[in-house]
Amino acid sequence: MSQPVVVGVDASDTAASALDWASDEAWRRAEPLHVVHAWLGEAAEAPAGQEPRTARDTGEDLLDAARRRALLRHPGLAVTTALVQDEARAGLVAESESADLLVVGARGSGGFPRLLLGSTSLLAAGRAACPVVVVRPFEGASGGVVAAVRGDARDEPVLAFAFDSARLRQTSLLAVHTWSYPLLTSRGTLPVVYEAGDVAAEHERLLAEAVAGWRESHPEVPVTAVSVRTGAAKELVSRSKNQQLLVVGRRGKPRGPVGRLGSTSQTVVQHAECPVAVVPLPE
Incomplete structure (x- = not known):
């Protein structure tokens, strides 16, 4: 069984x-x-x-x-x-x-x-x-499944869960990737000048590569991928309205009194307006 x-x-x-x-x-x-x-x-x-x-x-x-x-x-x-x-x-x-x-x-x-x-x-x-x-109690939803995508190899368990959930529900998947400019931590260096268009294009490339294989293996799932320069928790919570499910990852092995919920996943499970799936990720 x-x-x-x-x-x-x-x-x-x-x-x-x-x-x-x-x-x-x-x-x-x-x-x-x-x-x-x-x-x-x-x-x-x-x-x-x-x-x-x-x-x-x-x-x-x-x-x-x-x-x-x-x-x-x-x-x-x-x-x-x-x-x-x-x-x-x-x-x-x-x-x-x-x-x-x-x-x-x-x-x-x-x-x-x-x-x-x-x-x-x-x-x-x-x-x-x-x-x-x-x-949490909710009245149903007209949307589909939302997945938080980091843009690296650790996305695999989240995307596997999200694509399978969308397939079972015969609904769409929204892959959301958020990013920000790197913070400078050293002193005495010149300010870094970022080309906004180049940085945004790089993150869009990472997102496209992350979902490409899953698009091919799940052709029945309509996929929309969005890359946004903003805070992850804020964007995911805002995207949770009227959705059937929001999928986020949990990093590493459980440690401490409440395990390994990071600030993003903890904020999402506290404030999202739809059910939230928390998927363990590899180290």
Whole structure:
């Protein structure tokens, strides 16, 4: 059996959106859906006059409801569930080791209502062994897939994920490359004079080379490539409106408390208006 699409659920609205998105994605990929709820055994709140129920009992109910919801959305979908006796962040990262894709809601049932991104989602996006999609409630989209392109060899996993996502959705792909003039760090040197047209043309060449092979291998995907002199995060967030998916890379192996989300990918998952896929990149 192929590796599953794994989705973490709790009692939050964003978890319901993540479950629906993951169900659709598993159906598109013809892969099983594995629904996970992490618990630590603490007592859950109970209505007045009733005995408190354990977190395990509540988790079982959540998983049962999630399975029914997924099957109602896609009858015939292979759905499995699991209670994970662990803290949610660690549990989801562990599940990612055997997943094709991990899907999480942008914010869980804990924390503060105005948080843009919960700590569980942030850590999963920064540490998971597989690509992670962060989903927030949205009303659908008329656009396609957007991919952040650096213009070097590390683009391959991002472009592979983005082109495949566009193919499965039968939609278009927008490849976005951003750039800026190099900063001078040494003292006592003459100012560098840039030929704006030459620099822009070089970045356009890098972008064209990055997507050329993928255009050939995915002729069914309409591709638009744009190279813009601006900040990456700002441009990607602005391009996320009405899109089905935005794909960014995550550099290197996870290190530190929240893994290896760079400033661009962290800003994008916090502020994008569509689901964001974070794809691990090679060192």
